[in-house]
Every structure is written in structure tokens, then in C-alpha cells.
Amino acid sequence: MAKTVTEELVFEYWDCDKCGQKAIRGDVRNCPSCGNPRNESVKFYLLEGKEEKVEDLAQAEKFKAGADWVCSFCEALNSITDKNCISCGASQESSEKNYFEVQKEKELKGAKNSDPEKPEDWWEAKYGKPFNWMKFSIWTVILLGSCITSLYYLGRTHEVKFQVVDVSWERTVPVLRYSNKEGIDWENELKGEDIVKLKSTQEIRSYEDRQVGTKMETYSESEQYQSGTKKDCNTNYESTGSGASKKVTTCNDVPTYSSRTVQRTRQVPVYQKFPIYGTKVTYTANMYVPLREDTLKGKDNNPRWPDAILGVGEKGKSDTKGEPKAIYIVELKKINPDDKAKDIQKIKTTEDKFKSFYKLKESVTRPVNVFEEIVLEEGEEKIDETEKEK
Numbered sequence: 001m002a003k004t005v006t007e008e009l010v011f012e013y014w015d016c017d018k019c020g021q022k023a024i025r026g027d028v029r030n031c032p033s034c035g036n037p038r039n040e041s042v043k044f045y046l047l048e049g050k051e052e053k054v055e056d057l058a059q060a061e062k063f064k065a066g067a068d069w070v071c072s073f074c075e076a077l078n079s080i081t082d083k084n085c086i087s088c089g090a091s092q093e094s095s096e097k098n099y100f101e102v103q104k105e106k107e108l109k110g111a112k113n114s115d116p117e118k119p120e121d122w123w124e125a126k127y128g129k130p131f132n133w134m135k136f137s138i139w140t141v142i143l144l145g146s147c148i149t150s151l152y153y154l155g156r157t158h159e160v161k162f163q164v165v166d167v168s169w170e171r172t173v174p175v176l177r178y179s180n181k182e183g184i185d186w187e188n189e190l191k192g193e194d195i196v197k198l199k200s201t202q203e204i205r206s207y208e209d210r211q212v213g214t215k216m217e218t219y220s221e222s223e224q225y226q227s228g229t230k231k232d233c234n235t236n237y238e239s240t241g242s243g244a245s246k247k248v249t250t251c252n253d254v255p256t257y258s259s260r261t262v263q264r265t266r267q268v269p270v271y272q273k274f275p276i277y278g279t280k281v282t283y284t285a286n287m288y289v290p291l292r293e294d295t296l297k298g299k300d301n302n303p304r305w306p307d308a309i310l311g312v313g314e315k316g317k318s319d320t321k322g323e324p325k326a327i328y329i330v331e332l333k334k335i336n337p338d339d340k341a342k343d344i345q346k347i348k349t350t351e352d353k354f355k356s357f358y359k360l361k362e363s364v365t366r367p368v369n370v371f372e373e374i375v376l377e378e379g380e381e382k383i384d385e386t387e388k389e390k
């Protein structure tokens with residue numbers, strides 16, 4: 001990595017404290033407007049956007065010789081190369097301070113005089129603008145308020161009186177008969193009793209992936225590579241204290257990177273599907289199988305089970321009843337046409353409510369939500385008329 005350091009001298013500028021003339025070049029010792037010599041109060045600075053190199057070698061040497069000295073008698077700033085004050089002629093030996101020492105003194109004085117920072121400013125400087133809790137609280141209250149209001153509105157119900165205009169029930173009992181049945185199943189999955197195997201065959205039951213070898217595969221990959229270098233420069237200014245700044249530019253050649261796609265190869269396994277065989281058995285066995293379903297319906301509030309008549313199956317075994325099913329439906333019509341509720345509402349309800357609450361022709365009061373639908377209780381289900389027609 002190549003490193004280059006360039007050093008040059010650039011002019012500084014100063015302002016006249018007597019007439020206010022600005023940006024007087026560092027090699028000028030008396031104000032061009034009023035003739036006032038530059039003195040203790042001067043502070044050298046660099047001009048942004050305007051940089052003038054000190055080309056004259058003799059001038060450069062004078063700048064580099066060192067900081068200006070302050071005349072103890074008239075406060076004028078003099079070059080270190082001048083043995084006597086250009087304003088009053090006093091000797092350099094009788095001077096007590098140079099430019100830098102004066103600047104340091106001013107800095108110390110300035111630090112003492114400036115007010116201790118206010119706590120708020122200190123906070124702002126460290127963490128930025130303080131968080132506005134007031135604003136935050138107001139917005140929180142507004143947002144929370146509207147959430148609660150809408151939840152309250154959606155959850156609001158009102159009581160509506162309905163008349164039970166229709167009730168219907170349907171109860172079903174499946175009947176199972178012990179029968180001899182033929183089936184085909186895998187050997188370890190045969191069902192039933194008194195199994196008689198009729199035939200067995202070997203069949204493919206599943207497949208398994210097995211590695212049979214390897215192969216070379218090409219694939220592309222992105223990689224980083226050094227595509228060149230660029231100059232990374234850093235500039236530093238150091239005042240001579242005599243009206244110029246030493247400008248030191250340090251540059252490093254740093255690598256730059258790009259990415260490119262490269263083709264590579266790799267070894268990958270090769271798989272093949274192998275069939276796994278199983279034994280399939282054709283057999284007969286005795287078991288309970290569905291025979292029929294007995295259903296009873298009614299349009300009153302007294303549901304009854306069908307009289308399922310049980311017969312006799314294989315080996316003299318009696319038929320059995322399967323899991324019974326029941327449906328209870330009620331149709332409600334609102335009594336007062338002005339009530340906010342859908343006129344007719346059909347509900348699938350529970351056995352308990354069907355028998356004791358929704359009595360045919362009687363009136364019931366139910367909560368209705370903002371969508372004008374009855375709020376259902378556990379075990380209840382809405383029946384959509386349009387859905388049912390499908």
C-alpha cells in the first residue's frame with residue numbers, strides 16, 4: 001500500500017479590530033484600510049473555499065520560522081525574524097508572549113466567563129430534543145378512546161322479543177350388524193374376527209430413496225476480488241502562528257473490490273427410488289358393519305328416539321346401535337316490526353334449550369348485536385336460508 005505525504009503552506013487571514021476590515025491576508029501586517037498593525041486581539045483563520053498557496057520561498061521560510069511575538073509595549077504582532085517591534089521599536093527580548101500563548105490565555109478566559117450550561121441545553125446536546133410526553137399522552141388517549149368506543153359499539157347488544165314460529169327435530173340411530181365381509185388389506189392391518197385368508201400377493205407398498213453413487217455438478221458462485229486501488233486522502237491544517245497554515249495531505253492507496261461470478265464444480269450424491277414390498281391379503285372376517293339408519297322427525301318440543309328394532313347377525317350375535325345423532329332447529333320471528341333485528345332467524349340449538357326455552361308459539365327475549373343478528377350461546381349455530389337452498 002503506497003503512502004504519499006504532501007506538505008504545503010497556505011495563507012491564513014485576519015480581521016482588523018479597529019475598522020472592521022475582514023479577511024486580510026496573513027502576510028499583511030498593517031490593515032490596508034486604516035493602517036492599524038495586527039495585534040493581540042487578532043485570531044488567524046482559514047477561508048473556506050479560498051485557499052492560496054504561499055509560493056514565495058523566502059516568505060515561506062519566514063512563516064515557518066515560528067509564531068509571531070507580541071510587543072509588550074504596544075501589543076503589535078511581529079514576525080519572529082524581526083528583532084524589533086515594527087510599530088514602536090521595542091526589542092523582541094522584552095516581549096513576554098507569542099501568538100499561541102495569547103490564544104491559549106483567551107481560551108482559558110473564555111471558558112471561565114461563559115455561563116455554566118443550562119441543564120436543558122445539556123440534555124438537548126446529548127440526546128436531542130426532549131421527548132414530548134404531553135403530546136404523546138394526548139395522542140394515546142385519543143387512540144385508546146376510539147378503540148374502546150368502536151369495541152364498545154361492536155359489542156353492544158339490545159334485547160329483542162321474538163315469537164317461536166316453527167320448531168323441528170330429527171333424531172337418527174345407526175344400526176350395525178355382525179356380518180361376514182371380504183376385504184383386502186396389508187398383512188399387519190387385517191380387521192375383524194375369525195379371519196380366513198383367501199389369497200396373498202407381494203405388492204409395492206412404498207418407495208425409498210437410496211444413494212447409488214455420486215456425480216460432478218457445476219454451479220456458479222459470486223466472489224469478491226480486488227479490481228483496483230483508489231486514493232484515500234486525509235488533510236490536516238496546522239497554524240504557524242504567523243499568518244499561514246501548514247497543510248499536510250496524507251494519501252493511502254486502498255484496494256477496491258468488485259464481485260464476479262465464477263463456475264465451480266462439486267461432488268453430489270445421486271439417489272434412486274427403490275420399491276419396498278409388502279404382503280397384501282384378501283380375506284374374510286366377521287365384524288359389525290353399518291346396516292341402516294333409523295330416523296324420527298317431529299315438529300313439536302318433545303323429541304323422541306326412533307324405535308330401532310334389532311335383529312340377529314352372523315353367529316347369532318345381536319345388532320348394535322351406533323353413535324346417535326340429533327338436530328334441533330327453531331325459527332324466530334320478531335314481534336315488534338320497529339325493533340332493530342332481522343325479521344326471521346333460524347337457529348340450530350341444543351337439546352336442553354329446545355325442550356325448555358324455545359316453546360312453539362311462545363315469545364322469547366334474545367340479545368341482538370349491531371348486525372341485527374341474535375347473539376348465539378354455546379352449542380348454538382346460525383342457519384343461513386340461502387346456504388340451505390344450495
Ligand SMILES: [Zn+2]
Binds near residue numbers: 031035036
Ligand atoms: Zn483597519
Ligand SMILES: [Zn+2]
Binds near residue numbers: 088
Ligand atoms: Zn511595539
